[in-house]
Amino acid sequence: MGRVVALDVGDVRIGVAISDPTCTIAQPLEVYRRIGYGPDSKYVLGLCQRYETNQVLLGLPLNMDGSRGGQAQKAAAFGEVLAKAGLTVFYQDERMTTVTAERVLIDGSVRREDRKQYVDKLAAAVILEQWIASGQGTTERE
Numbered sequence: 001m002g003r004v005v006a007l008d009v010g011d012v013r014i015g016v017a018i019s020d021p022t023c024t025i026a027q028p029l030e031v032y033r034r035i036g037y038g039p040d041s042k043y044v045l046g047l048c049q050r051y052e053t054n055q056v057l058l059g060l061p062l063n064m065d066g067s068r069g070g071q072a073q074k075a076a077a078f079g080e081v082l083a084k085a086g087l088t089v090f091y092q093d094e095r096m097t098t099v100t101a102e103r104v105l106i107d108g109s110v111r112r113e114d115r116k117q118y119v120d121k122l123a124a125a126v127i128l129e130q131w132i133a134s135g136q137g138t139t140e141r142e
Contacts, residue, residue: 003053005044006128008094008120009075014040015120017128018051026128028121041081048087056087059094059127092131094123 001023008015016029034040048054058079061071068076079089 002055003051004055004057004090004128004131005047005051005053006057006059006092006124006131007044008059008124008127009078010034010120011074013120014043015122015124016047017121017124018047019128019132023132026125026132028125031120037078037081040078041085044082045085045087054087055090056082057090057092057128057131058082059124060091061094090131090136092127092134092136094127 003021004019004023006017006019006026008017012034014032014034016032017026018029019026032040032043044056048056056079058075060068060075062068076091079091083089
């Protein structure tokens with residue numbers, strides 16, 4: 001399968017995680033401050049070039065009932081931009097991933113003031129871990 005770049009896309013920030021070359025381990029990477037679709041997609045393309053992949057996993061923030069709300073539509077729209085740029089885009093339900101990331105940071109005794117700089121990239125790693133664990137590495141694009 002190869003490496004996969006995972007994104008937790010928010011309105012202000014994008015949390016980034018990366019898999020190892022065998023796509024078995026997820027690692028938090030960084031947090032990117034959003035500028036707009038053009039610069040944001042160039043940033044993601046640059047990441048993919050740096051890690052020699054064309055595969056991107058986007059967290060899809062579904063509502064608790066499984067329906068798509070406004071945030072999920074925004075993530076899907078960004079996914080379409082990335083797909084038009086030539087990347088292979090996958091989606092993973094990301095419900096509760098930020099909560100999970102917050103709990104990990106709290107359990108790790110990370111101070112409240114410091115959590116904001118870690119939570120987005122850790123949430124991206126949780127999204128990637130869930131996707132890897134589900135065996136969806138061969139799932140079709142949305």
